Structure formats: C-alpha cells, structure tokens
Amino acid sequence: MSSITPDLIRNCRRCSGDISPGALVCSRCQALVHSEQLDRLASEAKQLEAQGDFRQARERWLMGVPLLPSNSRQADWIVSHARELDSLAERVQPQPRENKWAEKLGPVGPLAVLLAKGKFLLATVFKLKFLLSFVAFFGFYWAAFGAKFGIGFAVLIFIHEMGHFVDVKRRGLPADMPVFLPGFGAYVRWQAAGVPIEIQAEVSLAGPFAGFLASVVCAVIWAQTRDPLWAALGRSGAWLNLLNLIPVWMLDGGHAARALNKSRRIILLMASLALWLLFSENVFLLVAVGAAYQAFFAGDLPPRSNSTTIVYFVVVLTALGFVMSLLPGQGFGPPR
Secondary structure: OOOOOHHHOEEOOOOOOEEOOOOOEOOOOOOEOOHHHHHHHHHHHHHHHHOOOHHHHHHHHHOOHHHOOOOOHHHHHHHHHHHHHHHHHHHOOOOHHHHHHHHHOHHHHHHHHHHHOHHHHHHHHHHOHHHHHHHHHHHHHHHHHOHHHHHHHHHHHHHHHHHHHHHHHHOOOOEOOOEEEOOOEEEOOEOOOOOOHHHHHHHHHHHHHHHHHHHHHHHHHHHHHOOHHHHHHHHHHHHHHHHHOOOOOOOHHHHHHOOOOHHHHHHHHHHHHHHHHHHOOHHHHHHHHHHHHHHHOOOOOOOOOOHHHHHHHHHHHHHHHHHHHHOOOOOOOOOO
8 A cells, every 4th residue: 555645746836747856946837836935925024024023024034045946046135135134123223212202202103213214214115116106107197198098098007017016926036016107118126037038038928918908808898888988998008018019128028039049039020920911000010020130130049949938929919919900999099
C-alpha cells in the first residue's frame, strides 16, 4: 500500500503544469509557486508600514524571501527594503516629550505627532499621489471634452492601468497603484527586473485587454440605449488601446514585442496588415509599421520566443478591431 503526500505533487495555479518538489517557480510559465502567500505577506507588511510598525513590517517582508528564488530581483528588493525599514524604525522611536505633548492635545495628539515627523508626512504624500494625480486627470479631460465624456474617458484609462496592476499583483510581484499624467497618459511602476520577458510581455498586454473589456461594456450599453456617448467612449477606448499596441518605444506594444523573435514579429506584421484590410482602421497600419521596424531594424531579438505572446498580441488586436467595427463614429473623440 502506498500513499502520495499532497505537498510533493502540485500543479501550477496558472498553467496547471506539474510543480517539482521544492520548486519556487513553475518551469513551464515561470509563475511564482507561492504567489498567493507572497501577496498576503506583502499586503500585511504594507498595512503595518501604514500603521508605523516598521519592525513588524520588516519581519513580514523577510518571511517572503524563502518563497522566492535566491537570485531574483524581488528577493534582493525585499532585503534592501527591510534594511530601510530597520533604519526607519530606529529614527522614529517615540520621544517622551512628544508623547507628553500628544497627551495634552487629546484626540488630535497622535495626528500632531505624525505630522511633526517629516518622514511620515512624506510617506503620506506619496501614498496620495495616485488619488491626487487621478483627480487632476479627471479635471483635464473634463475641461477638454466636457463632463460626461471626459470623466468616462478617464475611467477607461484607469481600467487599462488596473489591468497592468492586477496582472502584476496576481503574480506576487510588488507594484504601485497607477500614477496619472494629465494629457499624456498613466503608468504602473512595478519590479520588472529579473522577470522573464514573456511574463513582462503578458503584463504589458494585460492593460489593452482590460481596455478591450471596458470598451465591450460601453458597446453593450450603447446597444441597449443608443446613446451616442457610450458609442464614442467605447470606440475611443478601443482606438486608444490599439494605439498603445504599436510596438515602439515605451508603449505596451513595444514592451510586448521584446518577447518576440524575428519570425513572430513578421507574423505580427502580417496580422496587422490583414486586420487593416479587414476593419479599414488606419491604426492597424501604424501597428504594422512598428512591427516591420521591430522585425527588420531593431537589434533586441530574443534568443527564444514562445507562441503565447504572439497569440495574445494578435487576439487583443483583433478583439479591439471588432469592437470598433460595431460602433459608429470615426477614431477618437466625444459624440458629435
């Protein structure tokens, strides 16, 4: 009679592939085996940091190190951050005089002590940069296109950025909430160093995919109400996400193309041209031009490339083109 220990044979939550005993990374899709536990530890550590308990936060972060590959940048980042928290804990030791002053101020005393410490104030400001930048983002598009379209368009960009954020977090990697730049766009800062280029490509494509889902919602509402506002929002959102898939510079398409070898970049070129002929949207021609540049002139061809990235890329392109074909209007902008 034999038995199998459940902990010795496991399957990857992402691709369902077998996980070798003691493995920290899935050999098939490179996903972190303990991503859920790492995410929980990171959440608890950040909560402790927000409460000012830096020593406990440091311990929570360090509990994640054994769950990461020893040579990973994520593990190095945790160790470095733990040193910063240790140093910060030494500098913010409560002083008797401050505690006495806080007691005299009654219920506002703790807040006064908090504001008196520049480090705390600076940290608070940085935690608010997401909210403040988003409010400014709202205001910019409200002024440019009117309240309804401006606010709706800002929400569509927010959903796009949250696509990146959620995809990073589900892999157990550190990431900051989006920061918005009025008139330019937004970005999510995350620890990409040391992460396989295929995973980086999937994170880059997750934003346009989330944007596609948001445009579908707008299209469904337009189909039910025939309100031109929803058609304009859906079409503009799809158009912007297609524009972001042009494989150049710092756009999402440029990041994703780095995971494609020459043959798959040529496939992207041919697919973009086919979609241009099918949907008659010139933005596909721009994607094709970018793909041609990446295939024949760029010098960052990877030594290997899997089929997942090119399939994901073409599927998102096609889905966005299909949404645009269902909605009336031209390109980007509020209803006329």
